[in-house]
Amino acid sequence: MKARTLQKDKVNIITLGCSKNLVDSEVLSGQLKANEIDVVHENSKLDHNIVVVNTCGFIDKAKEESINTILDQVALKKKGKLDKVYVTGCLSERYRGDLETEIPEVDAWFGTFELPLILKQFDADYKTELVGERFLATPKHYAYMKISEGCNRTCSFCAIPLMRGQHVSRSIESLVAEAEGLVQKGVKEVMLIAQELTYYGLDLYKKRQLDVLLNKLADVKGLEWIRLHYAYPNKFPMEVLDVMRERDNICNYLDMPLQHASDNMLKAMRRQSTRAEMEDIIAAIRDKNPGICLRTTLITGFPGETRDDVEELKDFLVKQRFDRVGCFTYSHEENTSAYDLEDNIPADEKQRRAQEIMEVQQEISYEKNQEKIGNTYKVIIDKKEAGRYLGRTEFDSVEVDNEVVIQSDKKLPVGEFVNVKITKAYDYDLEGEVVSQ
Structure with missing residues (x-):
């Protein structure tokens, strides 16, 4: 028996991928703490004996980072510096069978909805009364708040529904209670996240209810900033902008990933919008809320993307002048509908195109920032x-x-x-x- 096994367990949670994963790690931490198990996040002291790796399986780079992190932890276990290595999250949900064979040194694998099973490894009980309770891994003045899980969209490039399932909204009451609890911990800003914010409420209330949720959250005393991430342009609920304009603590900010601007690419990506329709919704948003900050994300290198498609995307950026833009290169993902297409653009060419896009945006961002001088x-x-x-x-x-x-x-x-x-x-x-x- 190792001497360390006589000591009380200390669990380190390593989180990879998006803010939605971070929330899952915080919920796990909260449940472990409630069961009187010592837990830390991204521990640099290396004084823990158990590791939980919360993985990302979204695109190739994220999968590679997740696998390398798992292998690093397994190597520490082989050296006797760890007793247990557990793996959870999207990569585990998507590839568990293969991973169990490839990396047998991992003690147990869990999917994205198996929190109670993880807790059983620690002889811990899932405490339903702690729903919404989290042990924050962020600085205490801000937190992410996941208002729903999963996605009903069928974008051809996206594997998220394979890992996270169909859209499931959380109740307004539970989210308000969580926000109140976060404020009590010192949180002043919450960032609302989901696979798609604007679908919120359709499953629970039979109609979109993001505007109702925002009004309720804006009433929470001490919550000074509420920020919206990951809206979808198709059937965007414009009443959200009325609430944003009327309530001082809702940030004048909207993150709306558009992915592309060429109709050929939008159709191939199954985005359910044309360039003209996207331009109309952007114009309507800015008309309703002239001071709004619009952020979007784009994909380059999708199968069949031509130079004309890239030029059209650059033209779209010049004309729309987004405040913030992120750009990713296409990742060919198994079991998505785009996987049947030939991934015919070399990785270095995908990267060059992304660089071109960001150079256009860099100039726009510089000009917009110059306008802020003196304000x-x-x-x-x-x-x-x-x-x-x-x-x-x-x-x-x-x-x-x-x-x-x-x-x-x-x-x-x-x-x-x-x-x-x-x-x-x-x-x-x-x-x-x-x-x-």
Whole structure:
């Protein structure tokens, strides 16, 4: 018997992939804590004896990172530095049979909806009274909030329904209770996430209810910013914009992944929208809410994409002038409908096209940031780093958007809001100085 087995177990959770995975890890942490099991997230001290790897199986790069992380943990186990290695999440859900054969050293594999089974490995009980309770892995002033699970869309490139199933909304009451609990922990900003926010409520209430949910969440005292991620353009519920305009604590920000702008590609991707329809919805959104910050994500290198398609996408960006853009290269995923197509564009060419797209957006972002010089914005302080403070405006989400760099002799508490006048602007960042309230 190893000496370490006489010690109390300490569990380290490693989270890979998206913010939805992070929420799952936080829920697992909360359940373990409630069962009096010591748990940490991304532990650098290496004083734990059990690891749970929460994997991503979305695209090739994410799958590779997940497998390498599992192998790293298995190597530590072989050296006697770990007692147990467990794996959960999307990669495990999607490829469990193959992985069990390929990496037999892992002690147990779990899918995306098997939290109670994970807890059984620790002789722990799933506590239903703790639904919505989480042990936050983020700084305490912000948190992600998953309002639904799964997706009913049939985008040809996407494997998410294979791993997360069909759309299931959480009740408004449970989400309000969770938001109230988060505020009690010190959270001031919540980022609403789902595979598709705008589908929210159709299964539970037989109609889209995102606007109703937003109004209820905006009533939660102490919740200063509510941010919307992952909206879908088709049948976008415009009443959401009315709530955004009327409620001060809903950020003037909308993340709407569009994926492409060429009708040929949109049809092949099964996006249920044409370029003209997307342009109409963008115009209607901006007409209803002129100051809104629009973020989108795009895919390059989808099978059959031509140079004309790429040029059309660049033209679309120039004309629409999004505030924020992310760009991914196409990943050929088994069991998606696009897998039947020939993945005929080399990886380096996919990357070149993504670079072209981002160069167009870089110029747009620079011009938009230059327009902010001299303006004053409410900024939340995220951290202090290298003697300076880093914060965000309501138009910027965590990790993916602009940061505001602030030099200040006065202490600025992390998680507090300050008014910042912008003095300099770059492609993707701003500089500013604190001004009096």
